[in-house]
Amino acid sequence: DTAVSQTPKYLVTQMGNDKSIKCEQNLGHDTMYWYKQDSKKFLKIMFSYNNKELIINETVPNRFSPKSPDKAHLNLHINSLELGDSAVYFCASSSYRGMDGYTFGSGTRLTVV
Amino acid sequence: AQTVTQSQPEMSVQEAETVTLSCTYDTSESDYYLFWYKQPPSRQMILVIRQEAYKQQNATENRFSVNFQKAAKSFSLKISDSQLGDAAMYFCAYRSAGSGTYKYIFGTGTRLKVLA
Numbered sequence: 113d114t115a116v117s118q119t120p121k122y123l124v125t126q127m128g129n130d131k132s133i134k135c136e137q138n139l140g141h142d143t144m145y146w147y148k149q150d151s152k153k154f155l156k157i158m159f160s161y162n163n164k165e166l167i168i169n170e171t172v173p174n175r176f177s178p179k180s181p182d183k184a185h186l187n188l189h190i191n192s193l194e195l196g197d198s199a200v201y202f203c204a205s206s207s208y209r210g211m212d213g214y215t216f217g218s219g220t221r222l223t224v225v
Numbered sequence: 226a227q228t229v230t231q232s233q234p235e236m237s238v239q240e241a242e243t244v245t246l247s248c249t250y251d252t253s254e255s256d257y258y259l260f261w262y263k264q265p266p267s268r269q270m271i272l273v274i275r276q277e278a279y280k281q282q283n284a285t286e287n288r289f290s291v292n293f294q295k296a297a298k299s300f301s302l303k304i305s306d307s308q309l310g311d312a313a314m315y316f317c318a319y320r321s322a323g324s325g326t327y328k329y330i331f332g333t334g335t336r337l338k339v340l341a
Contacts, residue, residue, distance in 0.1 A: 143327060153264075153314060155331040168328055202270060209327050210320060211258055216270035 115139050118203045118217035125193055126225055133188045133220045135203030143167075143210060144186040146178060149200040149219070161186055193224045227252045229319050231332035238307045239340050245292075246302045246335045248317030255279075256322035259293070259300045260329070265313040273315070276300065278322070304337075312339045 116137045125131050137144065145168075146158040160168035161180040175191045186203060200221050204214040228251045238244035250259070261273040276284045276293050283291050288305045304311055317332040 145328075153334045155316065157328040160327050162327070170328075200268065204270075206327075210329065211322070213260055213272040213275050214270075214329065215272075219268045219270075221268075 116203055116205050116215050116217040118201075118220050120220060121218060122221050122223075124223045124225065127193055127195060129193050130189070130191045131193060131222070132190070133201055133203075133222075135186045135188070135217055137184055137203075137205040137215070139205055139215060141205035141207055141215070142183055143206045144180065144183070145204040145206075145210075145214065146186065146188050147202040147204060149202060151199070155202070159186075159188075190222075193222075195224050198222055198224045227254075227257075227319055227321065227330050229317055229330050229332040231315075231317055231335050233335045234333075235336045235338070237338040237340055238304070238311075240307055240309060242307055243303060243305045244307055244337065246304075246315050246317075246337065248300045248302070248332055250298050250300065250317075250319050252298065252319065252321075254321055254323065258320040258322060259291075260318040260320070261289070261291070261300075261302045262316045262318060262331075263311075263313045264316065264334075265310075270316075274302065307339050309339050309341060312337055 143162045145160045159178040164180045177189045180186045200219045202219045203217040230249045257278045259276045263271045274286045290303045292301045314334045316334045318329040
C-alpha cells in the first residue's frame with residue numbers, strides 16, 4: 113500500500129503549457145506539503161495545507177496554484193510552464209505540524225522543453 | 226532565519242566501515258527538531274532518524290546514530306557497518322518547534338558512495 117502517491121512520476125511538456133500533479137495520502141495525516149528539488153538537489157518548500165487550509169505559501173510565482181479538496185489530497189497546478197520550472201516536485205504529508213517527520217511521495221520529474 | 230549547512234558534498238566509505246556525515250545549523254531558538262533523510266537513486270525520500278533538541282540523549286536507529294551537540298549547533302550522522310544499500314544522498318533538516326511553523330529547512334545534501 114502506497115502511503116503518499118503522486119501522479120505522474122514523469123512529465124515532459126512544452127513551454128507555455130498548463131499541467132497538474134496530483135498527490136494523495138492514506139496515512140490519515142492532517143498536513144500536506146509541496147517541495148521543489150532543483151537540479152542541484154536543493155529542497156525548498158512551496159506550499160503547505162493543514163486540513164484543507166493553506167498555511168504556508170512561500171515566494172512562488174503565482175503560476176503555481178495548489179488545491180486541497182480534502183485533507184487526503186493536495187494537487188499542484190502550473191500555468192504557462194517555463195524552462196526554469198523543470199525540477200522534481202515532491203508531495204509530503206505529516207501528522208499535525210510535522211514534528212515526527214514527513215512521509216514523502218516518490219516525486220514527479222517535470223521537464224519543460 | 227534558520228540555515229542548515231552540510232559542508233561535505235560527497236563522501237566515500239568502504240563496505241562494513243563507519244562513516245560520519247556532518248551537519249551544522251544556525252538558529253536563535255532553543256526548541257526545535259532535527260532530521261536526517263536519505264534519498265537513494267530511486268528518488269524516494271526516506272526518514273532515517275529524528276532528534277528533539279530538548280532531549281540530550283542522542284537518537285539511534287539500528288546502524289544509524291547521531292551526535293547532537295546543541296551548544297555547537299551540530300548534528301552529525303554516523304553510519305556503522307556501511308552497506309551497499311546505504312549509497313544515497315543524505316539531507317539534514319531543521320524544523321522549528323514554534324507554533325505555526327511547519328516547514329523544514331533542508332541542507333544541500335551529502336552524496337555517500339559505498340565501495341565494495
